[in-house]
Amino acid sequence: MKKLVPFALAAVLLVCFAGIAAAAIYPPGPGGTCPDSVTVQRVQDPLATCHPASGDTIYGVRGVITATDSIGGAYGFWIQDQAGGAYSGAQVFTGAVNYWGPLPGTATGGNLYYGNKVSVSGRALEFNGLTEITDFDNIQGTNDIDVWKVSSVNALPPFHIGTTLELDWVPGWSSANGTANQEPWEGTLVKVRTKLKVGRTIGTGVGSRSMLVTTATGNQLDTLCIDGFSLTNVAALSVGAFIDSAQGVFHQSLISGVASYRILLRGTDDLFAAAPPHVIDGYVIQDGVVRVRFDRPLDQTTAEDTGNYSFTLISANVLSATLEPDGKSVLVEVDNPDVATGDLETISVQNVQSASNVAMTGVESRTFAWGVLSLAQVQQPDATASGLAGSPCTDHSRYVGAGGISGTRVTYTGVVTGAFGTLYYLEDANGALRGGLPVFSPPAPLTAGHQYIIAGQVQEFDGISTSVPGGFTEGVNTQYLQDLGAVAVPAPAVQTIKVLTDTTCDATQTKTTAEDYEGMLVTVQYARVTENRTAGQSFLIAGPNNKTASAFLDTMLVTNSNSAYSYSADSAHTVSVTGVLNYRNGNLPWRITPRSDADIVDYGLNKVLDVAPIAGAKSLQLAVGPNPGRTAQVKFALPVGGDADLGIFDVTGRRLVTLFKGALPAGEFTKLWNGLDSGGERVRAGMYFYRLKVGDQLITTRAIKLD
Numbered sequence: 222m223k224k225l226v227p228f229a230l231a232a233v234l235l236v237c238f239a240g241i242a243a244a245a246i247y248p249p250g251p252g253g254t255c256p257d258s259v260t261v262q263r264v265q266d267p268l269a270t271c272h273p274a275s276g277d278t279i280y281g282v283r284g285v286i287t288a289t290d291s292i293g294g295a296y297g298f299w300i301q302d303q304a305g306g307a308y309s310g311a312q313v314f315t316g317a318v319n320y321w322g323p324l325p326g327t328a329t330g331g332n333l334y335y336g337n338k339v340s341v342s343g344r345a346l347e348f349n350g351l352t353e354i355t356d357f358d359n360i361q362g363t364n365d366i367d368v369w370k371v372s373s374v375n376a377l378p379p380f381h382i383g384t385t386l387e388l389d390w391v392p393g394w395s396s397a398n399g400t401a402n403q404e405p406w407e408g409t410l411v412k413v414r415t416k417l418k419v420g421r422t423i424g425t426g427v428g429s430r431s432m433l434v435t436t437a438t439g440n441q442l443d444t445l446c447i448d449g450f451s452l453t454n455v456a457a458l459s460v461g462a463f464i465d466s467a468q469g470v471f472h473q474s475l476i477s478g479v480a481s482y483r484i485l486l487r488g489t490d491d492l493f494a495a496a497p498p499h500v501i502d503g504y505v506i507q508d509g510v511v512r513v514r515f516d517r518p519l520d521q522t523t524a525e526d527t528g529n530y531s532f533t534l535i536s537a538n539v540l541s542a543t544l545e546p547d548g549k550s551v552l553v554e555v556d557n558p559d560v561a562t563g564d565l566e567t568i569s570v571q572n573v574q575s576a577s578n579v580a581m582t583g584v585e586s587r588t589f590a591w592g593v594l595s596l597a598q599v600q601q602p603d604a605t606a607s608g609l610a611g612s613p614c615t616d617h618s619r620y621v622g623a624g625g626i627s628g629t630r631v632t633y634t635g636v637v638t639g640a641f642g643t644l645y646y647l648e649d650a651n652g653a654l655r656g657g658l659p660v661f662s663p664p665a666p667l668t669a670g671h672q673y674i675i676a677g678q679v680q681e682f683d684g685i686s687t688s689v690p691g692g693f694t695e696g697v698n699t700q701y702l703q704d705l706g707a708v709a710v711p712a713p714a715v716q717t718i719k720v721l722t723d724t725t726c727d728a729t730q731t732k733t734t735a736e737d738y739e740g741m742l743v744t745v746q747y748a749r750v751t752e753n754r755t756a757g758q759s760f761l762i763a764g765p766n767n768k769t770a771s772a773f774l775d776t777m778l779v780t781n782s783n784s785a786y787s788y789s790a791d792s793a794h795t796v797s798v799t800g801v802l803n804y805r806n807g808n809l810p811w812r813i814t815p816r817s818d819a820d821i822v823d824y825g826l827n828k829v830l831d832v833a834p835i836a837g838a839k840s841l842q843l844a845v846g847p848n849p850g851r852t853a854q855v856k857f858a859l860p861v862g863g864d865a866d867l868g869i870f871d872v873t874g875r876r877l878v879t880l881f882k883g884a885l886p887a888g889e890f891t892k893l894w895n896g897l898d899s900g901g902e903r904v905r906a907g908m909y910f911y912r913l914k915v916g917d918q919l920i921t922t923r924a925i926k927l928d
Contacts, residue, residue, distance in 0.1 A: 254271075255270075255271035256271070258279075258280045258281040258282075259271060259273060259279050259280075259281075259282060260282065260283075260302070261282055261283075261284050261300060261301065261302050261308070261309055261310065261311050261408075262302065262308045262309060264279065264282060264311050264345055264352060264354065265308040265309070265310070265311055265352050265405075265407065265408060266307075266308040266405075269308070273345040274345070275345060275346050275347040276344060276345070276346065277344065277345050278342075278343070278344055278357065279342065279343065279344065279345050279354065280342040281340050281341075281342060282300070282311070282340065282341045282342070282354060283300075283338065283339070283340050283341075283371065284300025284301050284302055284303075284309075284310070284311070284338070284339065284341075285300060285301055285302075285303050285336060285337070285338050285375050285376075285377060285378060286298050286299065286300055286333055286334070286335055286336065286337045286338075286339060287299050287300065287301050287310065287335065287377055287378065287409075287410050287470060288335075288410075288452060288469070288470040288485065288487050289321050289333075289335075289452065289487075290451065290452050291319055291321035291322070291664060292451075292452070292453075292698075293662060293663070293664060293677065293697065293698040293699045293700070294662060294697065294698055295314070295316055295317065295361070295662075296314075296315045296316065296317070296318060296319040296320065296321070296662075297312055297313055297314040297315050297316075297353075298312075298313050298315070298320060298321070298333065299311065299312050299313065299408055299470050300313055300339060300341065301377075301378045301408065301409055301410065302378065303338075303375060303376065303378055304378065305378035305379045305380075305381065305409065305410070306381075306409075307405035307406065307409075308405050309378065309408075309409055310378075310406075310407070310408030310409035310410070310470070310471075311352060311353060311354055311407075311408040312351065312352075312353040312354070312408055312472070313341050313343075313353070313354045313355075313366070313368070314346075314348075314353050314354070314355040314356075315355075315356070315364070315366060315368075316355070316356060316360075316361025316362065316364075317361045317362045317364075317642070317643040317661070317662040318361075318362075318364040318366075318643060318662075319331070319662070319664050319665065320333045320368060321333060321334075321664070322664045322665035322666070323665050323666065324364075324666065325666065327364070327368070328367065328368060328369045328370070329368055329369065329370045331665075333368075333370065334373075335377065336373070336374055336375045336376070336377060337370055337371075337372070337373055337375070338370070338371040338372045338373075338375050339368055339369060339370055339371060340367075340368075340369045340371055341354050341366065341367065341368055341369075342366070342367040343355055343356050343357055343365075343366040343367065344356065344357055344359075349473070349474065349475040349480065350392070350473050350475070350480055351407070351472070351473045351474065352407065352408070354366075362642035362643045362644065362662075362783070363642060363783075364642075364643075377410065378409070378410055379410075380410045380411060380412035380468055381406055381409055381410065381411045381412070382411075382412055382413075382414060383406065383411050383412070383413055384413065384415070384443070385413065385415065385417075385434075385435060385436055385443035385444065385445050386399060386401055386443040387401060387402055387403065387406075388401075388403055388406065388411060388413065388445055388471065388482065388484065389401040389403065389443050389444060389445065389482070390433065390444055390445060390446035390481045390482050390483060391444070391481065391482075392473070392480055392481070392482060394443070401443075403471070403473075403482045406471045407471055407472065407473055407482070408470065408471065408472070409470070409471055410468070410469070410470055410471075411468065411469070411470070411471045411484060412466065412467070412468035413445060413466060413467055413468070413484070414466045415436050415437075415466070416436070416437040416438070416463060416464070416465060416466075417434040417435065417436060417437060417445065417463070417464040417465075417466075417467065418434060418435055418436070418437040418461065418462070418463055418464070419432050419433075419434050419457070419458050419459065419460050419461060419462045419463075419464070420432075420433050420434060420435050420441075420444070420460065421433040421460065422457040422458075422459075422460060425477050425478075425479055426476050426477050426478075426479025426481055427446070427476070428448065428450060428476040428477070429450045430448070430449040430450035430454070430455060430456055430457050431446060431447065431448045431449065431450055431457060431476075431483065432446070432447050432449075432457040432458060433445070433446055434446075434447060434464060434467075437463055445467070445483075445484060446481055446482065446483035446484070447464075447467050447469075447483065447484050447486065447492070448469075448472070448483040448484065448485050448486060449486045449492070449516070451472070451474070451483075451485050452469075452470075452485045452486065452487050453486055453487060453488050453489075453516075454501040454502065454514065454516050455486050455488070455489055455491075455492060455516045455517070456499035456501060456516045458494060458496055459582075462494065462496065463494065464492065464493065464494045465493040465494060466493045467484055467486070467491065467492055467493065468484070468491045469484040469485045469486045469487055469491045470484070470485050470487065471483075471484060471485075472484075472485045489516060489517035489518065489549075495575075495577045495579050496517065496575065496577075496579060497574075497575055497579045497580060497581050497582055498515040498516060498517050498519055498573055498574070498575045498579075498581060499515065499516045499517075499581070499585060500513060500514070500515060500570050500585040500586070500587055501514050501515060501516045502514040502587060502630070502700060503568050503587030503588075503589055503630065504587075504589045504630040504631075504632055504676040504700060504701060505589060505590070505591065505592060505593060505632040505676065506552070506632065506674070506676060506701055506703070507593060507674065508562075508592055508593055509554055509555050509556065509557075509558060510552055510553070510554050510555075511552070511553045511554075511555075511568055511589075512545075512550055512551070512552055512553075512676075512701065513530070513550065513551045513553055513568060513570060513587070514549060514550045515549045515550070515551075515573070516549070517549060517575050517576070518548040518549055518575065518576035519544060519548060519549060519551070519573060519574065519575060519576060520573070520574040520575065520576055520578060521544050523572060523573045523574045523580070524542065524544045524551050524573050524574075525541075525542045525543060525544055525551070526542065526572070526573075527539040527540070527541065527542050527553075528572075529542070529570060529571055529572045529573050530542055530551075530553050530568060530569070530570055531568070531569050532555070532558075532560075532566055532567065532568055532569070533566060533567040533569070534558075534559075534560040534564065534566050534567075534591075535555055535558040535559060535560050535566065536559055537555055537556055537557055537558055537559065538555075538556075539553055539554070539555055540554045540555060540556050541553075541554045542554075548576070551573075553568065558591070560591050561591070561592075562591060562592030562593070562594060562598070562873065563590055563591065563592060563594055563598050564590070564591050565588055565589070565590060565591070565629060566588070566589060566590070566591040567586050567587065567588045567589075568586065568587055568589075569584050569585070569586045570584070570585050570586070571583070571584045571585070587630070588629055588630075589629055589630035589631065589632075590620060590629060590630065590631040590632065592632070593632050593633065593634050593674060594631060594632065594633045594634075595633070595634065595635075595649050595653070595656065595872075595873055595874040596633055596634075596635045596647060596648065596649045596655070596656045596657060596658045596740075597649055597653045597654065597655045597656040597872055597873070597874055597910075598633075598872060598873060598874075599618055599620060599631060599633050599658060599679060599694070600618055600655040600656070600657070600658065600694060600739065600740075601618070601619065601655065601872060602616045602617060602618070602619070602730065602736075603617055603618060603619035603621075604619075616727065616736050617681045617692070617694065618679055618681070618694050620678075620679050621679055621680055621681050621694070622680070625680060625681030625682075625692055626680055627678035627679065627680040627697050627698055628678055628679060628680070629678070630676060630677070630678060630700070631676070631677070631678065631679060632674065632675065632676040632701070633647075633658070633674075633675055633696070634672060634673065634674045634675070634705070635647030635648055635649060635650075635656075635658060635672065635673065635675075636648055636649070636650050636670070636671070636672045636708055636709075636710060636711060637667045637668060637669045637670065637671055637672075637673065637710075638657075638669065638710055638711065638741075638742050638801070638816075639669060639742070639800075639801055639816040640666075640667065640669060641782040641783040641785060641814065641816075642782075642783045643661065643662045643663075644659050644660070644661055644662075644695075644782075645659065645660045645663065645667040646658075646659050646660075646740055646742075646801050647659070647660060647667075647673070647675075647696075647740075648710075648711045648740070648741055648742060649711065649874050650672065650708060650709070650711060650874075651711070651870060651874050651876070651912065652711040652712060652714060652741075652912060652914070652919045652921060653870055653874050653910050653912065653921060654733070654737040654738070654910050654921045654922070654923055655736075655737055655739070656711075656741060656874070657738070657739055657740025657741035657742075657801070657802070658679070658694060658695065658696055658740050659693070659695045659696065659740050659801075660675060660677075660695065660696035660697075660699065661682075661695050661696065661697050662697075662699075663675070663699040663702055664699055664702060665702060668704070668707075669710070670707050670708065670709075670710050671704055671705070671706060671707055671708070672704075672705040672706065672707075672708045673702060673703060673704055673705060674701070674702075674703040674705060675696060675699055675701065675702055675703075676699070676700050676701035676702075677696055677697060677698045677699040677700055677701070678696070678697050678698045679694055679695065679696050679697065680694075680695060680697050681693065681694055681695075682694075682695050683804065683805055683806045692804070692806065693739065693740070693803065693804040693805070694739065694740070695740075710742075711741075711742065711919065712742075712914065712917045712918060712919040713741075713742040713743055713744040713799045713918075713919065714738060714741060714742065714743050714744070714919050714920055714921055715743075715744045715746060715841050715918050715919070715920050716738060716743050716744070716745070716920070717745070717764065717765065717775070718745055718748060718762070718763070718764045718765075718775040718776070718777045719764075719765075719774075719775045720733055720734065720735065720738075721735050721738060721743060721745065721777060721802060721811055721813070722735055722775060722776075722777050722809070722811045723735050724810065724811070730908060730925075731848060731849065731924075731925055733922055733923065735802065735804075735811045737923070738802045739802060739804060740801060740802065740803075741801070741802055742799065742800070742801060743799070743800070743801075743802045743813065744797060744798070744799040744918075745762065745764065745777065745797065745798050745813065746797045747764070747795055747796075747797060747824070748762035748763060748764040748777070748795070748796055748797070748798065749762065749763050749764065749773055749793070749794075749795055749796075750762055750790045750791060750792050750793070750794045750795070750796055751763050751773070751776065751792055752790060752792050753790060753791055753792050754789065754790040755789055756787045756788070756789045757781050757784060757786065757787050757788070757789075758781065758789075758790065759778060759779060759780045759781055759812075760778075760779050760790035761776055761777070761778055761779070762776070762777055762779055762796065762798060763775060763776045763777070776809070777809070777811070777812060777813065778809045778812035778813075779798055779800070779812065779813050779814075779815065779821075780803065780812045780813070780814050781814075781815075782803075782814050785814070785815055785816055785817055786815050786817055786818045786820070786821060787818060788815075788818055788821045788823075791823075793826055794823055794824070794825060794826060795823075795824040795825070795826075796821055796822060796823050796824065797821075797822040797824075798813050798815060798820065798821055798822075799813075799815065799816075799820040799821075800813040800814045800815035800816060800820050801813070801814045801816070802814075841857070841858070841859065841860070841913060841915060841918050841919075841920045842856075842857060842858035842889075842920070843855070843856075843857045843911060843913045843920045843921075843922050844856045844857070844922065845911050845922055845923075845924040846924075848924040848925060849924065849925035849926065849927050850924070850925075850926070850927060851896060851926070851927045851928070852893065852894060852895055852896055853893070853894040853896075853911075853924060853926070854891060854892075854893055855867065855880060855891065855892045855893070855894060855911060856889065856890070856891050857889070857890055857891075857892075857913050858888065858889040858890070859885055859886075859887050859888060859890075859915055860887060861887050862884070862885060862886040862887050863884070863885065863915045863916045864883065864884055864885075864915065864916065865881060865882070865883065865884070865885045865913065865914070865915045866879070866881070866882050866912075866913070866914045866915075867879070867880045867881040867882070867892060867911070867912070867913050868880065868882075868911075868912055869894060869909050869910070869911055869912075870909065870910045870911075870912060871904075871907075871909060871910075872907070872908060872909075872910075876899075877898040877899065877904060877909070878894070878897070878898050878899045879899065880892040880894060885915075896926060904926065905926075905928075906925075906926055906927055906928045907925070907926060908923055908924075908925055908926075909923065909924060909925075909926055910922075910923045911923065911924065
């Protein structure tokens with residue numbers, strides 16, 4: 222299935238296809254001969270009367286759901302006329318929106334399933350030879366495709382019984398037996414009943430978890446591609462293995478530059494073969510519990526044999542192994558593991574049998590980060606040879622892959638602070654520095670103010686450069702999602718434009734820069750708007766705004782994402798702005814993204830602070846020295862009196878000691894830390910976070926403690 226496509230590329234596709242012959246017989250709207258409302262057959266068959274050109278709007282296309290791509294990243298499903306037949310099926314591409322999960326506020330509410338009859342309106346699009354129905358505006362996060370549920374329980378269309386020639390993986394392939402004719406069956410349910418033999422599982426164009434198969438006897442010129450990757454997690458069988466039959470949805474795609482047709486398996490039930498199980502995934506779902514996922518149903522006895530599971534770092538015995546109701550996943554529990562949270566661990570599995578009593582052929586392993594991490598742990602910069610040591614200014618998470626791509630499985634927890642389309646922002650509940658992370662396109666919507674446990678991957682969005690800090694770290698490919706319920710949203714961190722736009726190299730991690738607030742809620746107080754903008758436009762702000770400092774030396778962009786605000790910026794007005802600190806490669810890379818108009822407070826014309834914030838404490842102030850040092854002197858200032866909470870936290874977000882908690886008047890104060898925790902034990906050398914919270918305001922800094 223197609224994954225995320227740049228808008229520019231999609232626009233080129235529209236231009237290229239807009240002039241094809243079919244457009245001449247499809248002038249929709251007043252004066253035209255064809256209505257916008259079409260059938261699946263009209264969408265798919267290029268010779269059909271009223272066949273839409275690529276880019277044409279289409280309305281009310283009805284069909285029964287036969288397959289789904291609900292794997293994280295990009296989503297979609299397939300519909301087909303209930304009677305089946307040629308040109309009766311099509312893919313509905315929904316981009317970053319997963320109709321297989323709950324979608325409050327949509328016509329269906331989400332939670333679609335096989336057998337649902339739906340009506341779809343959007344655009345017809347040709348993508349790498351594939352005809353699909355997609356959204357109106359070609360922006361995948363806006364969800365402006367219209368999907369309506371017509372009825373819930375319907376029989377699936379009949380499978381087209383095809384041959385290896387008719388469904389050959391090579392478009393237009395000709396053999397001694399005739400010419401392949403794949404296009405009529407694109408998007409439909411197909412089945413091949415002939416006994417098949419696996420010939421190849423690797424090579425250009427084959428793809429992951431896919432296999433090329435031929436007939437087991439007779440003519441072996443014609444080759445099918447069976448794909449266990451696109452819609453599910455079914456491992457390819459070994460070369461030479463026999464398959465009794467295979468079925469799924471027929472699809473055209475481009476893999477490694479090679480165009481091909483392939484049967485997309487929807488699960489192990491679509492592949493009829495006595496085959497061993499394969500481990501396809503492994504990740505933590507709570508402290509001490511690992512979920513191991515297999516590609517097919519398992520024999521319960523061998524699946525729950527604790528002796529079949531072992532770890533690389535953990536020396537403790539496996540307490541239990543429990544087969545989950547899906548029959549394909551096992552929860553492996555370990556008591557008191559002697560491994561630190563965040564360290565990479567590997568689970569190895571052997572001797573587990575499939576439900577058809579075929580045993581694994583060897584040991585299979587999966588590596589993941591141990592434990593449930595705080596977001597500050599996820600965001601800690603990589604200090605290995607591939608990270609800070611090799612490229613001192615490339616500040617990226619240790620859990621991303623080479624070049625910033627998605628890396629190993631990691632499980633983390635955080636509170637949702639805001640959402641922009643299908644991009645959700647999470648933050649550590651304690652507001653610790655580096656405690657923010659956006660999560661892209663999870664399988665179900667996240668609720669603001671709720672805390673979640675998420676297992677997936679992280680990547681660096683917008684690239685990594687050795688001359689500037691790494692890209693924007695974000696969670697992707699979510700495999701597990703657990704809602705822990707409502708909690709308090711962390712207070713925005715009050716900070717200056719100077720700090721929030723600082724791209725200074727911080728290889729030693731002793732400075733406070735923009736990277737420390739990435740993805741977190743922040744507030745810039747009393748900044749001057751520097752330009753006039755109409756409602757909803759992005760605008761620039763500048764500071765510091767006070768009489769004793771040089772005015773407006775620092776500039777920052779305020780951006781509007783998903784039309785979150787309608788504020789009209791007016792130059793010479795003073796504002797305070799709250800929002801998520803975002804990063805985009807280019808000029809003014811660090812910017813604030815408000816969540817609504819309520820995040821922008823306009824004080825009117827020419828408001829100027831009476832004194833400088835640092836000298837007169839017109840905002841919360843917090844400083845630690847010496848840094849680094851064996852003990853710490855903590856200075857802080859309150860602009861107004863209130864209940865103050867001053868604490869010290871480690872990198873996991875655990876509070877070590879409270880330096881002060883209680884009511885204070887406005888003014889400046891000093892507290893000393895002797896390096897002991899609340900139990901009187903001396904803490905180890907390392908980085909620690911100092912957090913001051915007064916009312917709904919929060920400020921955090923950090924310092925290095927020496928032995």
